Amino acid sequence: MNDRLKAIRKELGLNQAEFGARLGVRNSAISKIEKGENTLTDQMLISICREYNISEQWLRTGAGEMLIVTEDALIMQLSDKHNLDALDRAIMEGYLKLPEAHKAVIKGFLRSTLGSQMLPGLDGNVLMYRAAQSDGKTEGGIDDIPRSVLKKLEEAPEAEEI
Numbered sequence: 001m002n003d004r005l006k007a008i009r010k011e012l013g014l015n016q017a018e019f020g021a022r023l024g025v026r027n028s029a030i031s032k033i034e035k036g037e038n039t040l041t042d043q044m045l046i047s048i049c050r051e052y053n054i055s056e057q058w059l060r061t062g063a064g065e066m067l068i069v070t071e072d073a074l075i076m077q078l079s080d081k082h083n084l085d086a087l088d089r090a091i092m093e094g095y096l097k098l099p100e101a102h103k104a105v106i107k108g109f110l111r112s113t114l115g116s117q118m119l120p121g122l123d124g125n126v127l128m129y130r131a132a133q134s135d136g137k138t139e140g141g142i143d144d145i146p147r148s149v150l151k152k153l154e155e156a157p158e159a160e161e162i
Contacts, residue, residue: 001045004059004066006034008052011066013081023047071096 009019009030016027016034023044032038040048049056053073058064067073079089095103 001040001059002034002036004062005030005040005048008048008054008059008066009034012052022051 016030020030053068
C-alpha cells in the first residue's frame with residue numbers, strides 16, 4: 001500500500017508536504033507511510049480516498065483504476081493545477097450547466113472581445129448563436145443576456161460557412 005500512496009502523490013504532482021497538508025498531517029507522516037515505517041490507518045486511507053478521489057479498492061489492493069473521475073474531481077484538479085479560487089470554480093460549474101445557446105453567446109462574446117487569434121476554436125459560435133436565435137431555440141433565456149453582449153454578437157462579422 002505504501003507504494004500505491006507514493007504513486008498517488010506522484011500522479012497528482014504533489015510533494016509530501018502538499019499531499020499531507022490537505023489531510024491534516026505533516027510531510028514526515030507521509031514519508032514514514034511511503035517508506036513502510038508506519039502503516040496506513042483506515043481513517044487515513046478513507047481521508048486520502050475522499051480528498052483525492054482515489055478508489056479505495058485500488059489503494060487497498062491495487063485492483064481497478066486509481067482515480068475516480070467525477071465532474072467535481074475534474075474541476076478540483078483544474079482548480080489546483082491553475083490556482084483557481086472559489087469564484088473561478090463557480091464560473092466553470094455554472095458554465096457547464098448552461099444550455100448550449102447560452103454557451104454559444106458566451107463563446108461569441110469572448111471571440112469578439114479577445115479575437116480569434118486568442119481563441120481559435122470559437123470561430124463558429126457567432127454563427128451558432130445567430131442560428132439558434134433565428135430558429136427560436138434560445139429557450140427564452142436570451143433576455144437574461146446583457147444587451148452589450150448581444151450587441152457585440154450582432155455586430156460581429158458573419159462567419160463563412162464551410
